[in-house]
Amino acid sequence: MLTRIASTIAPRFDGVFSTETVHRYVHESYHLLVRDAVDGSHLPLLAERFARERLIALAQTQGLSGRTVPEVLFVCTRNAGRSQMAAALLARHAGSRVHIRTAGTAPAAHLDTVVVRALAEIGLDPAEEFPKPLTDEVVRAADVVITMGCGDACPVYHGKRYQDWLLDEPENASIERVRRIRDHIDERVRGLLAELTEPAPGLRQN
Template sequence: MTDEPTTVPEVLFVCVHNAGRSQMAAALLAHHAAGAVRVSSAGSAPADTINPAVREVMAEIGLDLSREVPKKLSTDAVEAADVVITMGCGDACPVFPGKRYLDWELTDPAGKALEDVRPIRDDIDARVRNLLRELVPPGE
């Protein structure tokens, strides 16, 4: 047995406005990982505020996004991440060799009613749980 420090994987979720999909994914992963993964999110063209419907569907499952604000995607954020998950940000996401990139095709919740945002949240939740099992296998 070695005394090597274990590294905590870092995941960056990126979408255009950082007001919906990436915010939901970051909150869900942070919740499920409970500190086992570092999580951040950003947008290539951030909105001014989080989508109100997104805030509401997340509150329904006990996750409060009221203090979150959309953040601008930076090169530093991408460089710090072990896994970069894009959600419709197209060519605006910088690509660095050696990084793991995943592109999750998800419906944009912008302008959608709560009943249309819930399935997006639930899809993201399932994907986040699968990613967490990959990054931090049970029992580790």
């Protein structure tokens, strides 16, 4: 199964990474998702998507792939609530002007159902998203890293912009509370997009 997945992905990175590197990333991505108890019925598909995204990030960090828009990484603990809401909201406002990734320092098995409901209420469908563990190459590939309650678990690299957003935790919260968190995140996302469009001193430089 993993060999088939790697063979599917490999042509995308022909001339960029060796077949061995692609296979290694597929196997590693699969086992990272297994470790974090992602829904087993969709695991092969999710492992393929996760490995592809990691390889794209790796190519960017090594200067093997160009980029035309800012890369934003949202990191929270479970990657099931706050970071997913932020990603969905930024994607709505930014469109193709920003590339967005998310990750969690201790990923959940699936997105929070109340968070999914709160996003659906405003016409956003995160059905294609899933909690992903934080990996080194996605941090290195990011221009801006937004952390949300994960403390020092996210590695800090010199030359990147970081901001820590103080947000309530939506896990096990009522729909009313999650709506408030969603709207707060929407305000922060709009401010972030303005900073990316016209850089301002609001982001901490490390």
